[in-house]
Amino acid sequence: MTVATTTEETPKLLPADFLHHDLPIPGTYIFDGEAAMKGYNLNKMCFSFNSAENREEFKKDEEAYCRKFGLTDAQTKAIRERNVLDMIHNGGCIYYLAKFAGIFGLTVQDVGAQQRGISVEEFKKMLKSQDR
Amino acid sequence: MARVVGGLTTSHIPAIGNAVPREEQLLNDPYWKEFFAAYPPARAWLRQAKPDVAIVIYNDHGLNFFLDKMPTFAIGAAAKYENADEGWGIPKIPSFEGDPELSWHIINSLVEEEFDVTSCQEMLVDHGFTVPMSLFWPGNTYQGVKTIPVCINTVQHPLPSPMRCFKLGQAIGRAIESYPKDLKVVVLGTGGLSHQLDGERAGFINKKFDELCLDKIVHEPEILTRMSIHELVREAGAQGAEFILWLAMRGVLQHRVKKIHSSYHIAISNTATGLLVLENAA
Numbered sequence: 001m002t003v004a005t006t007t008e009e010t011p012k013l014l015p016a017d018f019l020h021h022d023l024p025i026p027g028t029y030i031f032d033g034e035a036a037m038k039g040y041n042l043n044k045m046c047f048s049f050n051s052a053e054n055r056e057e058f059k060k061d062e063e064a065y066c067r068k069f070g071l072t073d074a075q076t077k078a079i080r081e082r083n084v085l086d087m088i089h090n091g092g093c094i095y096y097l098a099k100f101a102g103i104f105g106l107t108v109q110d111v112g113a114q115q116r117g118i119s120v121e122e123f124k125k126m127l128k129s130q131d132r
Numbered sequence: 133m134a135r136v137v138g139g140l141t142t143s144h145i146p147a148i149g150n151a152v153p154r155e156e157q158l159l160n161d162p163y164w165k166e167f168f169a170a171y172p173p174a175r176a177w178l179r180q181a182k183p184d185v186a187i188v189i190y191n192d193h194g195l196n197f198f199l200d201k202m203p204t205f206a207i208g209a210a211a212k213y214e215n216a217d218e219g220w221g222i223p224k225i226p227s228f229e230g231d232p233e234l235s236w237h238i239i240n241s242l243v244e245e246e247f248d249v250t251s252c253q254e255m256l257v258d259h260g261f262t263v264p265m266s267l268f269w270p271g272n273t274y275q276g277v278k279t280i281p282v283c284i285n286t287v288q289h290p291l292p293s294p295m296r297c298f299k300l301g302q303a304i305g306r307a308i309e310s311y312p313k314d315l316k317v318v319v320l321g322t323g324g325l326s327h328q329l330d331g332e333r334a335g336f337i338n339k340k341f342d343e344l345c346l347d348k349i350v351h352e353p354e355i356l357t358r359m360s361i362h363e364l365v366r367e368a369g370a371q372g373a374e375f376i377l378w379l380a381m382r383g384v385l386q387h388r389v390k391k392i393h394s395s396y397h398i399a400i401s402n403t404a405t406g407l408l409v410l411e412n413a414a
Contacts, residue, residue, distance in 0.1 A: 032288070093288070096194050098329070112334035
């Protein structure tokens with residue numbers, strides 16, 4: 001690994017660093033084949049929420065709707081508790097989970113704040129604080 | 133012969149799709165002001181360029197494709213494209229005219245060059261496609277511009293590498309330049325810049341990296357194609373990997389381009405927004 005001399009002004013990522021692709025990324029879940037298999041039914045349910053009719057059916061009886069899609073107990077619990085991180089741990093993919101969040105009018109700031117364990121106001125401040 | 137006149141890139145955040153019909157009022161809104169103020173120069177360039185066709189390189193977010201069948205590269209070959217309910221309230225907007233003849237020319241040319249793309253005679257286009265079209269043609273005045281959707285998988289890893297996407301763009305560029313009709317073509321690359329929606333790192337933005345990308349993509353895009361997807365996710369965030377769509381756009385253009393306009397803003401929704409207009413060397 002080449003260690004470049006950096007100053008405050010130098011971008012952290014120099015072209016030479018691009019080749020180091022084995023460093024772990026904290027707080028980040030790569031949605032790969034393993035996750036896609038694990039979360040297939042959960043994601044399929046969320047994909048169904050593209051239809052207003054299906055969203056209504058879910059709202060009428062959430063547990064029955066989860067059963068219809070064959071969710072595991074852990075996935076059903078995560079849905080019941082609106083716990084996005086738990087959904088991800090159980091194979092949920094954020095692109096589909098966003099459709100679940102949409103049913104409750106939750107924005108990506110709401111979802112982000114929940115995963116970080118901070119308030120939405122704090123989350124918005126954190127976003128803006130990275131403008132430097 | 134058909135000619136690529138230039139390329140434009142912009143973020144495609146859903147919130148913009150909801151805001152864009154109210155743009156005039158929002159020009160006085162502190163949250164939106166700076167974002168919308170960046171677009172008039174891009175629109176002015178488009179009015180002067182008068183493209184006949186827009187190739188739109190974007191990613192589907194679970195409207196047209198699901199995990200049952202997930203193509204890495206998919207290209208529309210339809211006469212018409214429509215958007216639809218995505219589950220969280222994006223409005224339905226007027227449909228987009230396609231150009232099946234040019235689509236098939238590109239598909240034939242790509243497969244001949246060993247890019248084995250999925251061709252789609254029916255294809256719903258989501259916010260990744262529609263938001264940029266509404267931004268660049270305000271009031272959805274894109275009638276008269278034919279569109280060809282090029283969808284790249286960013287949902288399920290493995291994603292195609294930055295290098296592969298850049299090369300796909302180059303192959304699309306060669307296909308267009310070999311099309312016998314006298315058409316002016318623009319290419320759109322949508323999405324980005326740094327953002328992350330999922331995990332404990334949600335809300336991650338990397339201004340220095342974005343600035344590096346915005347700079348290098350103009351004259352030295354090859355440097356950026358050396359990144360791996362893992363590296364891109366680390367530096368740009370899980371969804372910042374959409375930068376591969378920008379690199380595909382850049383591949384369509386010639387080596388020599390002229391930068392017309394660019395803009396960068398933190399943040400709309402969870403995203404650092406980027407806008408770039410490049411003109412092909414004549």
